[in-house]
Amino acid sequence: SQTIHQWPATLVQPVGSPLSLECTVEGTSNPNLYWYRQAAGRGLQLLFYSVGIGQISSEVPQNLSASRPQDRQFILSSKKLLLSDSGFYLCAWSVAPAGGLGTGELFFGEGSRLTVL
């Protein structure tokens, strides 16, 4: 069966420090991968998605970046964190169907709560 894990679960970082959140998927190959952010009291915002190794699409301009060094590994990074980067970060994967059309069903990790002080 497929599993998804992300870490760390909780992180407290000072403003201006770097960030690295990691996500790995097991039990499937060539998944679509996603990073979402959930700010306090708000809905989910798609930050990045990837359809393959080294292929990253950014949905919103920000000081965050994403990388996919391996098929089932997705990393969210920042060189210098801002207070506004605080939130709950969720990694997700979906099956990558032929033709580029998604089925829409996402499978989420447990989430990483980031507090920037």
Next chain:
Amino acid sequence: GDSVTQMEGPVTLSEEAFLTINCTYTATGYPSLFWYVQYPGEGLQLLLKATKADDKGSNKGFEATYRKETTSFHLEKGSVQVSDSAVYFCAPSDQSGTSYGKLTFGQGTILTVHP
């Protein structure tokens, strides 16, 4: 792009009460529609889905019907339990052909059920 309007919360109910959480959407083409649930401190998990007009998704006593004519996908449950307390998200999937299956999530509706 797609958009979703979800009933604002928080919603507070007594156990065994009837629940409705409204959701309407705008989308290109014929999206699949999803309800996700987020229990406290956890990630999201799929609650139910419908892939075409008039389909009814159901799971754990929750139901939602894909209404193409009103572009709605309202979530209902006849008798809620304390364990249903969570945040509920409505989400259509972008089927425009270049979207790679991205979901557009609503703001989420917080449901609290009291004994």
